[in-house]
Amino acid sequence: MQENMIMYNRFFVENELYAPRLASKKPAKKTAILTCMDTRLTNLLSAALGLKDGDAKIIRNAGGLVLNEYDTTIRSLLVAILQFDIKYLAVIGHTDCGVSKLAPANIQKELIDRGISQKVLDDFSSKCSAFADWFTGFNTIEEEVKKSVRLLRNHPLMPKDVSIHGYVMETETGALSHVL
Numbered sequence: 214m215q216e217n218m219i220m221y222n223r224f225f226v227e228n229e230l231y232a233p234r235l236a237s238k239k240p241a242k243k244t245a246i247l248t249c250m251d252t253r254l255t256n257l258l259s260a261a262l263g264l265k266d267g268d269a270k271i272i273r274n275a276g277g278l279v280l281n282e283y284d285t286t287i288r289s290l291l292v293a294i295l296q297f298d299i300k301y302l303a304v305i306g307h308t309d310c311g312v313s314k315l316a317p318a319n320i321q322k323e324l325i326d327r328g329i330s331q332k333v334l335d336d337f338s339s340k341c342s343a344f345a346d347w348f349t350g351f352n353t354i355e356e357e358v359k360k361s362v363r364l365l366r367n368h369p370l371m372p373k374d375v376s377i378h379g380y381v382m383e384t385e386t387g388a389l390s391h392v393l
């Protein structure tokens with residue numbers, strides 16, 4: 214972490230800037246949101262939905278998507294649902310998502326350029342059944358959000374009383390469209 218962030222942290226704590234943010238760990242809005250790690254959404258998403266600390270569980274990964282039934286994101290969502298009384302689950306993709314442009318060949322070249330040997334890459338990818346999907350982009354975020362919503366709705370461990378919907382957020386304005 215950059216030193217200026219550590220220094221700011223001391224300032225934050227010494228001046229009790231945390232005080233207005235104190236909240237319960239049980240989400241007040243009984244909502245969990247799966248969204249993208251895009252830095253433009255860090256504060257925009259909460260602001261655009263009127264969420265403050267304590268309102269919702271927000272789980273972020275590359276794309277805000279679930280790739281398969283065993284995706285570790287499912288673990289986070291199930292913990293949220295079972296341990297924190299979540300009743301509403303929202304998958305929120307966003308426009309201009311960088312993940313859409315991923316290409317496996319480019320990522321493999323970058324890994325090799327960064328010192329990972331072809332043998333290590335081959336060994337790893339042969340053991341990881343989802344590896345091909347990790348770095349594959351997509352055409353439309355709407356379709357990807359729908360796939361994740363369907364996967365979650367049909368997941369064998371998903372309690373049926375959880376409401377699951379998919380949305381796309383406009384990255385500049387925060388405008389939300391319901392897609393499924």
Ligand SMILES: [Zn+2]
Binds near residue numbers: 250251276277309311
């Ligand atoms: Zn994204």
